Amino acid sequence: MIVSVKEILEKAKAGGYAVGAFNTTNLETTRAIVEAAKETKSPVIIQVTEKTMEYAGGRMIFNIIKNDVEFYAPEIPVGIHLDHGSSFEIVERAVEIGWSSVMYDGSRKEYADNVSMTKKVVDFCHKKGGDNITVQGELGSVPYLSEHKMGAVDWDAYMTDPEQARDFVEKTGIDTLAVAIGNAHGFFTEREVPDWARLEKIRSMIEIPIILHGASDWEDGKATKAIELGVNCFNVDTNTRLAFVNTLSTIFKGDKDPGLDLRSILGEARDAVKESVKRKMELFGCVGKA
Numbered sequence: 349m350i351v352s353v354k355e356i357l358e359k360a361k362a363g364g365y366a367v368g369a370f371n372t373t374n375l376e377t378t379r380a381i382v383e384a385a386k387e388t389k390s391p392v393i394i395q396v397t398e399k400t401m402e403y404a405g406g407r408m409i410f411n412i413i414k415n416d417v418e419f420y421a422p423e424i425p426v427g428i429h430l431d432h433g434s435s436f437e438i439v440e441r442a443v444e445i446g447w448s449s450v451m452y453d454g455s456r457k458e459y460a461d462n463v464s465m466t467k468k469v470v471d472f473c474h475k476k477g478g479d480n481i482t483v484q485g486e487l488g489s490v491p492y493l494s495e496h497k498m499g500a501v502d503w504d505a506y507m508t509d510p511e512q513a514r515d516f517v518e519k520t521g522i523d524t525l526a527v528a529i530g531n532a533h534g535f536f537t538e539r540e541v542p543d544w545a546r547l548e549k550i551r552s553m554i555e556i557p558i559i560l561h562g563a564s565d566w567e568d569g570k571a572t573k574a575i576e577l578g579v580n581c582f583n584v585d586t587n588t589r590l591a592f593v594n595t596l597s598t599i600f601k602g603d604k605d606p607g608l609d610l611r612s613i614l615g616e617a618r619d620a621v622k623e624s625v626k627r628k629m630e631l632f633g634c635v636g637k638a
């Protein structure tokens with residue numbers, strides 16, 4: 349059942365666990381996430397970026413997600429979210445299609461511009477859908493490791509300022525906040541030790557759910573500690589894509605002729621994605637919470 353993202357996250361916050369927000373780009377990944385949520389009885393957020401709206405068609409990918417949830421997992425609470433919306437126009441378009449949760453990512457703007465643009469998005473969404481449309485903002489900025497060619501990252505330049513976080517939440521009226529505490533988009537070169545004290549401070553400054561982007565390689569102890577200190581949702585993309593691509597690679601490099609049946613080839617990739625998503629759900633503590 350499609351439900352409000354805010355509701356999923358408030359429950360996670362109250363229950364002391366986190367949920368996953370998994371990016372999808374196609375039918376196979378979407379089905380894998382939906383099946384993982386169904387089999388583990390986990391609430392989940394399924395999200396797409398603008399690039400995916402362009403690739404698949406915004407209305408098409410929205411309907412794939414919605415139909416999949418309604419047909420295959422009507423008993424599971426699922427939120428549909430626009431990830432990293434970069435403009436007011438893309439938010440308007442997503443909401444018009446039916447998205448019930450959006451991120452406006454003004455994290456690379458000057459603070460005053462991030463505040464004013466994020467507030468504009470919040471005002472629009474809340475006027476349109478009240479509590480049923482959730483808005484995520486970002487303060488500080490989560491780096492993309494691709495920007496740094498996997499080289500050294502000046503982590504201090506990206507961090508969320510806890511005092512500013514309180515001001516940002518007050519001024520914009522956002523429902524959830526994405527934070528930067530040493531997390532990054534991409535794989536394998538996160539800041540070695542996240543800034544735990546900063547996370548704790550941010551948590552003490554704001555009431556709303558906290559989102560951690562770039563969680564593909566936040567395994568075991570790191571994820572658990574982040575949840576203890578107040579993270580309510582982890583964004584995962586690279587890990588899912590890796591499961592998909594590695595499976596295809598194994599199939600095509602193997603000794604066996606893979607044949608031409610795309611359903612069999614893509615079906616294997618879908619199943620590998622499902623297993624990777626289930627592992628994350630266990631790690632986040634949301635199994636059985638649906």
Ligand code: G3H
Nearest residue numbers: 397399400432533585586
């Ligand atoms: O953080 C967001 C995604 O990992 C970026 O993916 O290539 O769809 O923009 P994208």
Ligand code: 13P
Nearest residue numbers: 534561562564583585586
């Ligand atoms: P990763 O690709 O590092 O998992 O980040 C995903 C993300 O933050 C999507 O918004």
Ligand code: ZN
Nearest residue numbers: 533561562583
């Ligand atoms: Zn992200």
